[in-house]
Amino acid sequence: MQSVSQEVAALKADSFGRIALMRDEQGLFVRRDLIHVPLWLRLPAWWLARREALALRRVAGLPAMPQLLRWDGRRLDRSYLDGAAMYQRPPHGDVAYFRNARRLLQRLHRRGLAHNDLAKEANWLVLADGSPGVIDFQLATRGHPRSRWMRLLAREDLRHLLKHKRTYCPQALTPVERRVLKRHSWLREAWFATGKPVYRFVTRRLLKWEDNEGQGPKP
Numbered sequence: 001m002q003s004v005s006q007e008v009a010a011l012k013a014d015s016f017g018r019i020a021l022m023r024d025e026q027g028l029f030v031r032r033d034l035i036h037v038p039l040w041l042r043l044p045a046w047w048l049a050r051r052e053a054l055a056l057r058r059v060a061g062l063p064a065m066p067q068l069l070r071w072d073g074r075r076l077d078r079s080y081l082d083g084a085a086m087y088q089r090p091p092h093g094d095v096a097y098f099r100n101a102r103r104l105l106q107r108l109h110r111r112g113l114a115h116n117d118l119a120k121e122a123n124w125l126v127l128a129d130g131s132p133g134v135i136d137f138q139l140a141t142r143g144h145p146r147s148r149w150m151r152l153l154a155r156e157d158l159r160h161l162l163k164h165k166r167t168y169c170p171q172a173l174t175p176v177e178r179r180v181l182k183r184h185s186w187l188r189e190a191w192f193a194t195g196k197p198v199y200r201f202v203t204r205r206l207l208k209w210e211d212n213e214g215q216g217p218k219p
Helices: 038-058 095-108 149-168 175-182 187-207
Strands: 006-014 017-026 029-034 067-072 075-079 083-085 124-127 132-136
Touching: 038 067, 038 075, 083 187, 095 132, 095 149
Parallel strands: none
Antiparallel strands: 006 017, 017 029, 029 075, 067 075, 083 124, 124 132
16 A cells, blocks of 8 residues: 655755655655656756665664655655754754764765765754754765775765864864864865866856855845
């Protein structure tokens, strides 16, 4: 018998799909639906959703991360995490939050997954109990955790976390963490020189996004 689900609230809609909070007999979950994606964007939207599904399979069983429920090529359903985005509930002075966030990243990287989009505060959650959570794995990279490429990406994930720690809990930064923040990889330099201008042009000019670098709608 097919499960009957009902939409509870719309969470986000952009050119790559519509995200909504849903409910079925098992409880709350989150759905990314590609049905309304424009024809010219369906292939990249499908590719991103499939990439997220593969990443979520890689983190199956890990706490504080969404769990894949279903992916049929058009709809991606994942478990719901009860919390607020970091910019909505800032962890000011919360040393435990950032200590646990680093442990969360270590678990993620041991599974052979780099998130690649943790500069956005919207992708860090402060869960109901105050602990960290991570969402939105569309840009995640899978690979052997000890390969040079994956180690480089893991360092970039860590550096982005430390930037948030510098914003909300600067007094707790260790000397080693300060050195990590000062050390810029060739990947970061290449992104700012080439990738980011293209990203901004595509998202702001072509797709008309105005998400303030992942910190919510502009006022």
